[in-house]
Structure formats: structure tokens, C-alpha cells
Amino acid sequence: MAKSTAKSEAVARDLKDRLEQRGFTVAESKTNDGWARLVIGANEASIEIEAVDAVSKDVFGNANVAFAPHEARLALIDAMSKSDAATIEQELAKAAIDKTILKEGANLAAAEADPGTEIVWDVRWPTKGS
Numbered sequence: 001m002a003k004s005t006a007k008s009e010a011v012a013r014d015l016k017d018r019l020e021q022r023g024f025t026v027a028e029s030k031t032n033d034g035w036a037r038l039v040i041g042a043n044e045a046s047i048e049i050e051a052v053d054a055v056s057k058d059v060f061g062n063a064n065v066a067f068a069p070h071e072a073r074l075a076l077i078d079a080m081s082k083s084d085a086a087t088i089e090q091e092l093a094k095a096a097i098d099k100t101i102l103k104e105g106a107n108l109a110a111a112e113a114d115p116g117t118e119i120v121w122d123v124r125w126p127t128k129g130s
Contacts (some may be wrong), residue, residue, distance in 0.1 A: 005034055008049045008070060011095050012036035013048065018091045024084075043108040044080050045088060048073040049097065071099040075111035078104060089119075 018036055027039045031075045035050035049072050072092055074087050092100055100119045105111030 005036065008036040008051065011049050011070060011097065012038055012047075015049075015091060015095050018094070019088065022087055024088075039082075039108075040088065041080075044052070044077050044084075046075045046108060046112060047076075047088075047092070048075075048129045051098075070097055071101065073095045073103065073112075073116065075103040075105070075108060075114070075116075076108055077108055077111055 012028060016028060019026050019038075019040060024040050025042075029037045029039065031037050031050070033050065035048060035057055037049075038047045040046065051070050063095050072095075074088065074092060076088075089100070089102075101116040102119055103111045103114040103116035105114050
């Protein structure tokens, strides 16, 4: 079954535009699994955006990854300024990604290998009254 990376790529493009407006240099690439990946600065940070397994299937029995919730894996090097890190996290929250895995390390490879800490943002608007 082919997976749809359309939402992952669209979120990455929007995020790239917003980060570039904030003065960051951002390069786009793909993870080994085909999901969208952004590298920020001179290998100071990376963001991987991928779909969470939606458990449910569409009407054809295919995995429902196109509109499934997405999560971001944010890897930061220890030397990155707290201000820059906060700016990146703020833009991620605006992207309506409700779960971020924050990873840190001495260099980007070490940060990406870190299992990370889960941060859950409350970004969803309710669709029904309580």
C-alpha cells in the first residue's frame, strides 16, 4: 500500500516559509521513510513530520494516513540559543501539530538519535459543544 505524504509535505512547506520569514535558513529533504524533513541553519535543528497510525481504515480498507494526526520530531543541538529554539517551537505549535517529540544533543546526529521528550499541544478546536 502506498502512503500519502501530502499533508506532511504541505505542513513542511508552510513551516519552512514561516521560519524563513523569521530569518532562519531552511532546507527541505525526506526521511528514510519518505516523510517531510526540514533542516534549520547550519545543522542546528531538524524537524521531521510524519503521520500517526490512524488505526481506522478508509472505505476501501486502506490505512487512513492522509488525514491522520501528524507529529513532529524536533531535534536541537545544545548550542542553539533558547530564543531560536522557542521561535521554532512557537511556529510548530501554529502548524496545528498536536504532538512534538523534543530531542536534544551535542550535534544534530546525536539529537536525532535521542528518544526525546513528548510535548502535547492543545491545538484542536472543538467541533461540538460540551
